[in-house]
Amino acid sequence: MDKKNLSLLLVDDEESMVEWLCILLEQDGYNVKCFSHPEAALKWSEQNPVHVLISDIKMPAMSGLELYAKMREIHSDMAGIFMTAFSSVDTAVKAVRQGASDYLLKPFKTDQMLAAIEKAVREKKITAENRALKQKLSRECDFQGIIGRSQPIIKLLEMVRRVADQPSSVLISGESGTGKELVAKAIHNNSIRKDDPFIGINCGSLSPNLLESELFGHKKGSFTGAYRDKEGLMTAAGRGTLFLDEIGELNKDLQVKLLRAIQERQVRPVGDTTTKPFKGRLICATNSNLEEMVRDGSFRNDLYYRLNVLPLHVPSLRERREDIPMLIKHFLENGNYPGKELSKESLEVFIKYNWPGNVRELQNILERVCVMSGGSTVQIDELPGCLVNKASQEAIPGTTESTAAGKEAALPILAEIEKAWTYYILEKKAGGEKREASRILGINETTLYRRLQRYRKEDE
Numbered sequence: 001m002d003k004k005n006l007s008l009l010l011v012d013d014e015e016s017m018v019e020w021l022c023i024l025l026e027q028d029g030y031n032v033k034c035f036s037h038p039e040a041a042l043k044w045s046e047q048n049p050v051h052v053l054i055s056d057i058k059m060p061a062m063s064g065l066e067l068y069a070k071m072r073e074i075h076s077d078m079a080g081i082f083m084t085a086f087s088s089v090d091t092a093v094k095a096v097r098q099g100a101s102d103y104l105l106k107p108f109k110t111d112q113m114l115a116a117i118e119k120a121v122r123e124k125k126i127t128a129e130n131r132a133l134k135q136k137l138s139r140e141c142d143f144q145g146i147i148g149r150s151q152p153i154i155k156l157l158e159m160v161r162r163v164a165d166q167p168s169s170v171l172i173s174g175e176s177g178t179g180k181e182l183v184a185k186a187i188h189n190n191s192i193r194k195d196d197p198f199i200g201i202n203c204g205s206l207s208p209n210l211l212e213s214e215l216f217g218h219k220k221g222s223f224t225g226a227y228r229d230k231e232g233l234m235t236a237a238g239r240g241t242l243f244l245d246e247i248g249e250l251n252k253d254l255q256v257k258l259l260r261a262i263q264e265r266q267v268r269p270v271g272d273t274t275t276k277p278f279k280g281r282l283i284c285a286t287n288s289n290l291e292e293m294v295r296d297g298s299f300r301n302d303l304y305y306r307l308n309v310l311p312l313h314v315p316s317l318r319e320r321r322e323d324i325p326m327l328i329k330h331f332l333e334n335g336n337y338p339g340k341e342l343s344k345e346s347l348e349v350f351i352k353y354n355w356p357g358n359v360r361e362l363q364n365i366l367e368r369v370c371v372m373s374g375g376s377t378v379q380i381d382e383l384p385g386c387l388v389n390k391a392s393q394e395a396i397p398g399t400t401e402s403t404a405a406g407k408e409a410a411l412p413i414l415a416e417i418e419k420a421w422t423y424y425i426l427e428k429k430a431g432g433e434k435r436e437a438s439r440i441l442g443i444n445e446t447t448l449y450r451r452l453q454r455y456r457k458e459d460e
Contacts, residue, residue: 006121007049008032011041011067012056012083021054024110030117038062042070050075052101052120054113057084057091065091068100077127079120083108093376096339126326146182147330148323152315156183163310164190169262171247171307172285174314177360177442180285181245183314188241193281196240199233204249205444212254213270216261222271234267237280247307248288248299259303282307317355317362324351324362331363337370345380352391360442368421419455422448 008030012018015036022034033048035041038059053071055064068080080100084091096103101120104112129149146157163170164187172180181200188198201214209223217232234242250258261267262282266275284307293299317324328350332340342350346369355361365387373382380388422441430437438448 003029004031006031006051008052008054008117009041009045009050009071010034010054011038011059011064012036013038013059013061014056017056017083021113024113025117028114038064038067042067045071045074050078051124052079052081052117054081054117055083057082057103065094077124079124081113081116081120093339096376123329126329146179146186147327148320149326150315150320150323152320153323156312156314157186159312160186161190163187163312165192166310167281168309169281169307170283170310170312171290172283172312172314173290174285174287175316175356175358176287177358178314178316179359180287180314181243183312184241184243184283184285187283188243188281191241191281193240196238196280197236198241198243199237200243200245201233202245202444204246205446208251208254211250212257215254216257216267217269217272217276219269219271222269226271230269232267232269234261234278234280235276239279240281242280242282244282244284246286246288247284248286248290248293250299252300255300255303259300259306262303262306317358321351327359327362328366331366332370335367335370337367339376340370340373340378341376342378343380346378346383349380349383349388349391353387354390357442364421364441368424371424418451419458422451422455426452 008025010018010021010025010032011034012021013036018034018036022032025032033041033044035044038055038061041055042062050071053068055067057064059067064082068082072078072080082100082103083106084103085106093103101123102116104116146153148154160183170184170187172183174180184200185198188194201211203211206214213226213230213232215232215234217230217235218226220226220229261278264275265278267278268275290299290304290308294301294304325347328342328347332338350362350366357364365384369378369383373379422437425440426432426434426437429440434448434452435445438445441448443451
């Protein structure tokens, strides 16, 4: 939005401050209306648009927070910037947590005010674009929290809309952490099956025997520990959707059995002589190259062609870097850190980093730095050293991965961060439950057990 089309409202009971700021903002090209009485400002806002409110916090007739709250009832998407003395910093922080864009500590420099306005306008623009995109897409689809407005994401969401009501199998490919299960749920929730179950399982998280029992069910007494009949997930899904994540982890025997179930639309539980109908829709996902696995003989080509009827590819985060600020804003607002933000330098590091773990890694590191950061703004020196170093290397074309000395210096730091983060998730977020901890960390339980065993040996 052009500066002249922005409506700024300035309110401060100190007339000299109002006069100085009005001149400053008008000289910088902004359209600004100035008041020294909050009641007059509120009355004016009832008849005129306000995009950004700039207000002192302590005013005799009405506080800046009260004015902001009343004006937000009229202009729900209005941004707010507060000016405050040191004694009112706590109040200003509270305002930011309630949705204001920023606060400035008096006395402040002119470039600080201009930077705060630019930030508020930028956030307002991103919010407006995101809202417009969601409104456009929601007329046709429910995309289950898939965040982004880049071309790769728009293309993916259009494909989701197209395949949603088709009965054919879908194969979703993409790197680990890109959100393949979110895409599967979006397909389900935009299909005629949305009122039926969505059942998912990770094929790499269970042993082959246990996975076979989970998928196909078993008959009482068919093996040691089978104390009762168990319905398999393929029949439990009914007419809904069965989602098989990491399908490339299936062994050859299970590949044969799954192929037969898909071809015949019948499921035979372990130890049973009768079959049950498979009525659901199958969606599979993988971060492996199944075509290569078919060529080397580790994955059956006939099963691959049965699964790969409608292929979808989820882009990596480095293919859609322009979505990173929006993802960060989403995770902060929907987590426990609504008052947190990244400094400009920190945000640049997040954008430049290549994110091998994709959105899952972004979310985990963002939570980590928010926990470790003391202030409302995460500064660059509060980011993990490996993140900053990698981002700077990846931003410079031709830079090698790292020198041998650099590797020796970085690896212990990375290992320490991983160890601290793993214990934090296990103890603080999962309450000691390893299954829940592995889910939050985005790894399977076997990997978590191996990791904990390694940590214990290191501590001995």
